[in-house]
Amino acid sequence: MAMVPTEADIEALRLNPFQKFGRKFVNFFRRLPGRFVHLFVSIGLFFKKAFFGIGRFFRDLVLTFVHGKWWTKLSYLVMGTGNFAHKQIMRGCIFLLFEAAFVFYMVFAGGYWLGMLFSLGTRPTEEVESEEGWATIVEGDNSFKILLYGVLTVFFIVALLYTWYLNIKQCRVNEKLDEENKKLRYAKDDLRALVDREFYKTLLSLPTIGIVVFTIMPIVFMILVAFTNYDVNHTPPYKLFNWVGFDNFGQLFNWTSGSTSFAATFGEILVWTLIWAFFATFTNYFLGMLVALLINKKGIKFKKGWRTILVLTVTIPQFISLLYISKMFGENGIVNKAFMDWGWIDRPLPFWTDPMWAKITVIVINIWIGIPYLMLMVTGILMNIPADLYESAKIDGANPMQQYMKITLPYMLFVTGPYLLTSFTGNMNNFNVIYLLTGGGPKTGRLYQSAGQSNLLITWLYSMTVDDSNYALASVIGIMVFLVVALISVVVYNIIPSTRNEEDFS
Amino acid sequence: MENNKNQESPMEKLERGNQKHGMGLKARRRIGNTFSYIGLVLISIIWITPFVFLVLQSFETAGTGWSASIIPSKFGFDNYVYLFSANADFNRWYFNTFIIALSLCIGQTAMQLAMAYVLSRFRFKMRKKLMNLMLILGMFPGFLTMIILYNVLKDLGLTQANAVPGLIIVGIASSGMGYYVIKGFFDTVSKSLDEAAMIDGATRAQVFVKVILPLAKPIVIYALLTAFMGPWGDYVFASYIAFGNPQGYNVAVGLFQWLTKEQIPYHYTHFCAGGVVVSIPVITLFLMLQRYYVEGVTGGAVKG
Numbered sequence: 001m002a003m004v005p006t007e008a009d010i011e012a013l014r015l016n017p018f019q020k021f022g023r024k025f026v027n028f029f030r031r032l033p034g035r036f037v038h039l040f041v042s043i044g045l046f047f048k049k050a051f052f053g054i055g056r057f058f059r060d061l062v063l064t065f066v067h068g069k070w071w072t073k074l075s076y077l078v079m080g081t082g083n084f085a086h087k088q089i090m091r092g093c094i095f096l097l098f099e100a101a102f103v104f105y106m107v108f109a110g111g112y113w114l115g116m117l118f119s120l121g122t123r124p125t126e127e128v129e130s131e132e133g134w135a136t137i138v139e140g141d142n143s144f145k146i147l148l149y150g151v152l153t154v155f156f157i158v159a160l161l162y163t164w165y166l167n168i169k170q171c172r173v174n175e176k177l178d179e180e181n182k183k184l185r186y187a188k189d190d191l192r193a194l195v196d197r198e199f200y201k202t203l204l205s206l207p208t209i210g211i212v213v214f215t216i217m218p219i220v221f222m223i224l225v226a227f228t229n230y231d232v233n234h235t236p237p238y239k240l241f242n243w244v245g246f247d248n249f250g251q252l253f254n255w256t257s258g259s260t261s262f263a264a265t266f267g268e269i270l271v272w273t274l275i276w277a278f279f280a281t282f283t284n285y286f287l288g289m290l291v292a293l294l295i296n297k298k299g300i301k302f303k304k305g306w307r308t309i310l311v312l313t314v315t316i317p318q319f320i321s322l323l324y325i326s327k328m329f330g331e332n333g334i335v336n337k338a339f340m341d342w343g344w345i346d347r348p349l350p351f352w353t354d355p356m357w358a359k360i361t362v363i364v365i366n367i368w369i370g371i372p373y374l375m376l377m378v379t380g381i382l383m384n385i386p387a388d389l390y391e392s393a394k395i396d397g398a399n400p401m402q403q404y405m406k407i408t409l410p411y412m413l414f415v416t417g418p419y420l421l422t423s424f425t426g427n428m429n430n431f432n433v434i435y436l437l438t439g440g441g442p443k444t445g446r447l448y449q450s451a452g453q454s455n456l457l458i459t460w461l462y463s464m465t466v467d468d469s470n471y472a473l474a475s476v477i478g479i480m481v482f483l484v485v486a487l488i489s490v491v492v493y494n495i496i497p498s499t500r501n502e503e504d505f506s
Numbered sequence: 507m508e509n510n511k512n513q514e515s516p517m518e519k520l521e522r523g524n525q526k527h528g529m530g531l532k533a534r535r536r537i538g539n540t541f542s543y544i545g546l547v548l549i550s551i552i553w554i555t556p557f558v559f560l561v562l563q564s565f566e567t568a569g570t571g572w573s574a575s576i577i578p579s580k581f582g583f584d585n586y587v588y589l590f591s592a593n594a595d596f597n598r599w600y601f602n603t604f605i606i607a608l609s610l611c612i613g614q615t616a617m618q619l620a621m622a623y624v625l626s627r628f629r630f631k632m633r634k635k636l637m638n639l640m641l642i643l644g645m646f647p648g649f650l651t652m653i654i655l656y657n658v659l660k661d662l663g664l665t666q667a668n669a670v671p672g673l674i675i676v677g678i679a680s681s682g683m684g685y686y687v688i689k690g691f692f693d694t695v696s697k698s699l700d701e702a703a704m705i706d707g708a709t710r711a712q713v714f715v716k717v718i719l720p721l722a723k724p725i726v727i728y729a730l731l732t733a734f735m736g737p738w739g740d741y742v743f744a745s746y747i748a749f750g751n752p753q754g755y756n757v758a759v760g761l762f763q764w765l766t767k768e769q770i771p772y773h774y775t776h777f778c779a780g781g782v783v784v785s786i787p788v789i790t791l792f793l794m795l796q797r798y799y800v801e802g803v804t805g806g807a808v809k810g
Contacts, residue, residue, distance in 0.1 A: 144657065148654065148657065148658070192709075195709050195710065195711040195712075196709040196710045196711065197710065199628075199709070199710035199711050199714070200624040200627075200628040200630060202711075203620040203621070203623060203624045203714075204620070204621070204624055204636075206617065206620070206682075207617050207620055207621050207681075207682030208682075210617065210678070210679035210680055210681070210682060211640070211643070211679070211680050211682060211683060213679065214651070214655065214675075214676060214679035214680045215643055215651065215679075215680045215683070216643065217654075218650070218651030218654040218655055219643065219646050219650060219651060221654045222650045222651065222653070222654065291549060294542050294545055294546060294549075295546065297538075297539070297542055298535070299535055299539050300539060300542055300543070300546070306546050306549075306550065308793070308796070309550045309553060309554060310549070310550075310553055311792075311796070312553070312554070312557065312789065313553055313557075315735075315785070315788055315789050315792040315793075316557065316781075316785045316788070316789065317735075317738040317739035317757075317758065317784060317785065317788065318739045319739050319741050319758045319761070319762060320560070320739075320761070320781040320784060320785060321556060321557075323761070323762065323765055323777075324556055324559075324560050324778075324781065325556055327572075327765065327774075328556065328559070332574055333574060334559065334574050334576060336574075337574040337575075368552070368553070372553070373803070376799075376800050376803050376804070377803050377804055379800075379804075380800060380801070380803065380804025381804060425645070429647055431649075431742060432739075432741070435741075435742075436741070436762075457647075458647050458649065461647060461649055461650070462649055462742065465649065465652065465653055466746070471653060474650075475650065478646065478647050478649070478650035481646075481647045482645050482646045482647070485645045486642070486645050489645065
């Protein structure tokens with residue numbers, strides 16, 4: 001955003017980082033109405049552009065057909081004809097093969113899946129007793145597979161439509177080049193471009209396919225599941241599930257059955273998730289910085305040794321250290337035993353059995369997990385702070401505390417702003433620490449189904465799928481996690497001092 | 507600069523400051539450092555203790571069950587012998603994990619390098635959209651896709667006993683989305699290098715392989731290292747895919763179920779020994795390549 005700095009903006013440069021943050025925070029909300037207007041205007045413009053784009057798209061399609069030679073016209077039905085007519089054998093073959101594969105797939109499988117997508121199947125698989133008294137299994141529909149392959153088919157159709165469009169576009173381009181007597185691109189040119197000017201297509205092909213098949217399709221599928229009643233009572237193939245519209249989302253607002261309702265549990269776990277993410281991020285951040293400063297202090301020897309000791313914890317696979325520590329703090333674990341032997345306590349401390357204790361213990365142990373990582377990171381950044389800043393501060397008589405508040409901290413916050421954001425959202429989804437330490441427990445039965453008191457949304461989602469087989473509601477939680485993370489990211493990204501909207505640190 | 511206005515020279519001012527406090531700079535620093543050393547020693551003890559306990563308990567040979575005493579009542583290598591004996595599944599888990607780690611190490615790094623290079627060097631129509639898409643996809647919790655991936659892999663026969671290839675495919679397939687750190691590094695490599703090579707007649711592919719990759723050695727090592735370390739701690743997805751079949755477990759799943767209520771009376775000290783054995787290769791690698799790891803962590807944090 002290019003904005004003329006006002007007097008208030010210049011004044012703001014003298015504030016300390018927290019005041020700056022507060023100011024940005026207020027400004028964000030002050031500018032919100034304007035942004036909304038801007039949003040609607042740009043949505044309007046987008047539609048305008050889209051409509052014109054679509055209009056032009058169809059006009060081009062029709063015009064290409066009308067003015068085209070016979071092979072162009074035939075390309076609308078048999079893809080690749082136009083390429084063959086221009087001796088672009090490789091391209092023609094690819095188009096033709098793709099179309100053949102598509103037709104083959106649709107006739108033998110795709111058609112069925114697509115047709116069933118609306119009902120998600122009507123006949124469950126049944127065990128039927130035949131006349132001789134044998135139990136035989138009569139296979140019926142399988143909602144899960146219908147949904148899965150239905151989604152796959154839709155993706156395939158979209159891919160075909162796009163290829164079809166490309167095929168026609170190429171006809172148009174070829175005819176134009178023909179008229180102007182220019183050279184066409186043949187297989188040799190195509191292949192050469194793929195390692196040179198269009199090398200990005202080669203490099204991107206595999207990662208993109210991977211992402212589409214293993215990330216996008218599953219996510220689309222799971223979003224769709226949120227609109228079905230796929231749970232333990234509707235598990236194919238013996239029981240089918242069905243579309244239920246927004247019923248699952250409706251449960252988020254249904255508070256009638258008190259704290260064991262889905263809505264109340266969701267609210268409680270969401271609040272704890274946010275609290276956890278806040279503490280996990282900032283305790284680590286500040287304590288990690290402290291340790292880094294301690295190690296990097298002038299005159300401290302064996303810097304590398306201290307660092308290595310701490311870093312060992314990052315290295316050892318988390319599940320080992322976390323599981324071991326979880327046992328250490330168990331009811332008759334090492335810690336409780338030691339305390340009792342020393343006569344500090346009479347009965348074991350309820351580290352994992354009391355909700356409040358569990359939450360605090362988790363946060364404390366997370367400090368143990370996170371500090372080494374932060375320490376490494378901060379050490380690297382500290383070295384980048386221009387030394388003359390400290391020199392001149394020292395000359396001006398600033399004590400170490402002042403140096404920290406005026407130089408180190410602002411610099412760190414400035415540089416690591418984006419990191420703090422990703423760390424916050426990462427902690428919201430920090431499965432390992434919670435699951436391996438508490439398993440989501442203690443389970444007091446106060447919450448919905450098998451939800452425990454220290455569950456994050458993400459561990460709740462996990463136990464909901466694995467323990468309760470409540471896939472539909474789990475999908476709802478997943479979507480909500482996404483919405484919360486996206487919302488926080490958008491808001492924070494607009495507030496933090498990032499390289500985008502602030503000149504340099506000075 | 508403000509301090510130009512000062513009449514005193516900087517050194518004079520410093521000295522005056524010291525006199526005011528009535529103590530030499532050296533003496534103050536020595537006291538400060540003493541406290542720092544005490545702090546550091548305490549911190550080190552806190553961080554090291556669990557591992558010392560783990561190692562000590564792994565030598566307990568009096569029984570294999572749960573025990574809250576740190577010092578083994580009988581000292582020996584029985585637990586380690588058990589891990590690699592024929593009737594323990596640990597061999598298999600270790601081998602599985604090693605294969606997965608090795609494959610991911612190569613596959614993930616290749617995917618991420620490709621993605622990072624493209625997004626750093628090429629400007630094409632879909633570039634910004636692609637980056638935004640990956641950002642948004644990254645905000646969906648990964649578990650959401652677990653159920654469907656499990657079912658797809660099951661249809662392909664890649665679950666339970668055959669979980670290893672399944673885990674490798676899933677691990678590599680979407681790894682392109684983790685391109686950020688490497689792209690940050692590529693962005694710092696001057697584009698004039700590419701241009702110079704292309705003027706000399708190199709294709710884009712040759713530039714990538716012969717110019718950029720050799721320069722990117724530190725970040726490639728970082729990517730290899732993180733990709734290799736990941737699978738040793740991967741529990742969630744591995745446990746879901748290998749569901750109940752010890753043949754397909756990796757070390758995390760295997761060791762985890764040794765600590766369940768039913769197993770812990772028989773396998774607690776085995777878990778400790780297993781933990782030590784699993785940590786050794788990872789720690790060794792890490793200590794050897796620490797420099798690169800630190801560079802990656804710092805770079806990744808700054809570029810976000």
